[in-house]
Amino acid sequence: MTRVAITGGFGFLGWHLACRLRAKHGIEPLRVGRDDYADPARLARSLADVDVVLHVAGVNRAHTDAEVEQGNVSLARTLVGALPADRPVDLVYANSVQAELDNAYGRGKAGAADLLADAVHARGGRFQDLLLPNIFGEHGRPHHNSFVATFVHEVACGGTPSVTNDREIPLLHAQEAAALLIAAMGDDGRTVVSGEPHSISEVAELLERTHRLYATRGEVPPLTSSFELNLFNTYRAATFPQLWPMGSQVHADQRGRLFETVRSHGGTGMAYASTTLPGQKRGEHYHLHKMERFVVVAGDAEIEVRRLLHDEVVTFRLSGDRPEFVDMPTLWVHNIRNVGDTELVTVFWSDQLLGPNDPDQYPELVAGEDLP
Known part of the structure; x- marks a missing residue:
C-alpha cells in the first residue's frame, strides 16, 4: 500500500484530506503537524519511509506581509531538508491560484512551488503543482480559512454577516479539493483548478435563509445543487453539538x-x-x-x-x-x-x-x- 504523509495534517484541509484517504482508499496517512516542523530531525525521521507527500501546510495569516511570504517559503525549505536524499518521493503541492498574482501570499506560494519542484525532481520524484481556489467546508476556522468560515460562524451564533466589496469568488469544497489532491498523486506538472463562482452576498443570503429555516424549525432548506448541500453541511458543522437535540x-x-x-x-x-x-x-x-x-x-x-x-x-x-x-x-x-x-x-x-x-x-x- 502506498505510504502517504500529509503536511498540515491536523489543519482544516489536512483533516479533510486524511478523512477522504481513509474513506475512499483505505489509507491511514501520516499526519505531520507543527511539532514535527519545529524539529527538522524528527520531521526527517517521520518522512523516511513515505512514498508520497501531500504538502498542505501553509501560512495565510501573519503580522506582516513579509511573514506571510517567507512563511510559505520556509515551510517548503524545511520540508525539502527532511525528504529522503537517497530515493525518489512524489509530492503533491496544495498551491493557490493566488500564486499567479503579485501579492505577499501569492509570491510565497509560488516561491515554495519552485523550491519543492527542484528538490523533488533532483531526487527522481514526480511533482504536481495544484493551484486551488478558495476552499470552504466543515470545521473551517472563522477569520482564518475563508470568508465562508467567518460567515458560517457569525450566522450560527445568530449574527448577520457584513458584506463589503461584493464580488464573485471561485469556491471549492474541501472534500472536492481533497479528491483532486489524491487523484494527482503520481502526476507531474502544473494544474490550475477552477472553483464554482458565487458572490459574497449570495453566500450570506443562503446562510441566513438556512439559519432561519433550520435553527428555528428544523426545516431542511432547498438542496438543489452540490454547492447548496456543501454549504449546508458547513453550516451544520458550526451548529454541532450545541443546537441539539x-x-x-x-x-x-x-x-x-x-x-x-x-x-x-x-x-x-x-x-x-x-x-x-x-x-x-x-x-x-x-x-x-x-x-x-x-x-x-x-x-x-x-x-x-x-x-x-x-x-x-x-x-x-x-x-x-x-x-x-x-x-x-x-x-x-x-x-x-x-x-x-x-x-x-x-x-x-x-x-x-x-x-x-x-x-x-x-x-x-x-x-x-x-x-x-
Missing part, C-alpha cells in the same frame, strides 16, 4: 400524538424507521456528504458521535416521551443504542436514496476500535 411540535388528542419528523424544501430523500431491541446498537459508520436525521419516537436511546480522526465522543440521550431528533454531521462516526427496557422505535431521514454503488457510508466504530 431539537424538539418537535406535538399535536395530541384522544387518538394519540402527531408530529413531523422532517420537512424539506427541495431535493430527493428518504425517510425510514427501525425497531431496536434493548441493549442492541445500530450505525457505527460515517458519511462524507449525506445528511441523516435520527428521530426517536418510542423507547429510550443513546446516540454517540465522534468526529473522524478525533477521540472525544459526544453523547445524547433521547426519549420517545418527548419527541426529539439529532442530525448526524458529515465526517462524524455515529451510532444509536437502545438503553431502555422496551423496544426502541427510530425514524430516519436522509437527503439521498441509498445507492448500492455509492452509498456514502463507511464503517467505523465510535469507540475507535477496529470493526470485526
